[in-house]
Every structure is written in C-alpha cells, then in structure tokens.
Amino acid sequence: MADRALRGVGLGAKSFEDEQGIEFAERQYVAFDCPKGHHFEVAFAREADLPTEWECKKCGSVAVRSDGSVGEEKKTKPVRTHWDMLRERRSIPELEDILAEQLDKLRDSDEIY
Incomplete structure (x- = not known):
C-alpha cells in the first residue's frame, strides 16, 4: 500500500490539467x-x-474607486414598530374593545395573578 502513495502531492489542491x-x-x-x-x-x-467600494487587501478598510465613481444611495425604509404594525390592522376603537374584553375576562376569573 505504501508503494501506491503519492508523496509530496497535495491531491485536490492542484490541478494537473494544462490550460x-x-x-x-x-x-x-x-x-x-x-x-x-x-x-x-x-x-x-x-x-x-x-x-x-472594495475592502482593502492590506488593511481591511473600505477603499473607493480611483476613477471617482460613486454608487447610488439605497433607499431605507423607516423602522416599523410593533405598534405601527398593529395600527395597520386595527383602529383605536377596535383596540379599546379588545382591551375591555380581556380585562373583563381577567376580572371574572377566580385566579389571582
């Protein structure tokens, strides 16, 4: 088995095909x-x-193109909170009704929190 070993060759690291x-x-x-x-x-x-932009090969900081080309600014959406998403689905009167229902359920239950 030792006779068939390829010593000094990194198999998979190099291709033996010519270009x-x-x-x-x-x-x-x-x-x-x-x-x-x-x-x-x-x-x-x-x-x-x-x-x-490209990462500098020597120091890792952000390098810009030498010809001065600048990319377009990406439009960013404002951050939506949970409250914003809730308001898209429900109106204030609906939310007040739901709150009243849940408070009634808590008050009617026998368990103490």
Missing part, C-alpha cells in the same frame, strides 16, 4: 484607493456590475 485550449472570460481591471494610501486593482469579468 491549453481554454478561453478565459474577458477581464477588466478596476483600481481602488484606500484612505490609508494603499492603491490596488481588482479583476472583474467584462460583463460584471462594477462595485464602487
């Missing part, structure tokens, strides 16, 4: 500048949507 006859996708390079002064380029496919 002959393979056409790679067209690429474009986008340059980014980090606030700490680092400059780097990232390769993207020609048809890819290009990001306006």
Whole structure:
C-alpha cells in the first residue's frame, strides 16, 4: 500500500490539467484607493456590475474607486414598530374593545395573578 502513495502531492489542491485550449472570460481591471494610501486593482469579468467600494487587501478598510465613481444611495425604509404594525390592522376603537374584553375576562376569573 505504501508503494501506491503519492508523496509530496497535495491531491485536490492542484490541478494537473494544462490550460491549453481554454478561453478565459474577458477581464477588466478596476483600481481602488484606500484612505490609508494603499492603491490596488481588482479583476472583474467584462460583463460584471462594477462595485464602487472594495475592502482593502492590506488593511481591511473600505477603499473607493480611483476613477471617482460613486454608487447610488439605497433607499431605507423607516423602522416599523410593533405598534405601527398593529395600527395597520386595527383602529383605536377596535383596540379599546379588545382591551375591555380581556380585562373583563381577567376580572371574572377566580385566579389571582
């Protein structure tokens, strides 16, 4: 069994196929500048949507594109509370009726809370 072992080869880590006859996708390079002064380029496919921000490879901070392209601001919805969602389903008179019913049930029960 030891005779059949492949020593020094990381199986699964490397491909033994050559790149002959393979056409790679067209690429474009986008340059980014980090606030700490680092400059780097990232390769993207020609048809890819290009990001306006990218994590710096050296320090991890957010780098912006060197050509000055800025992304669109995303619209954010205001935070909806439980009360807001409840008010979408019920009116104040309905809520008052439900509260009165529940209070009557508690008052009529023999258990003490």
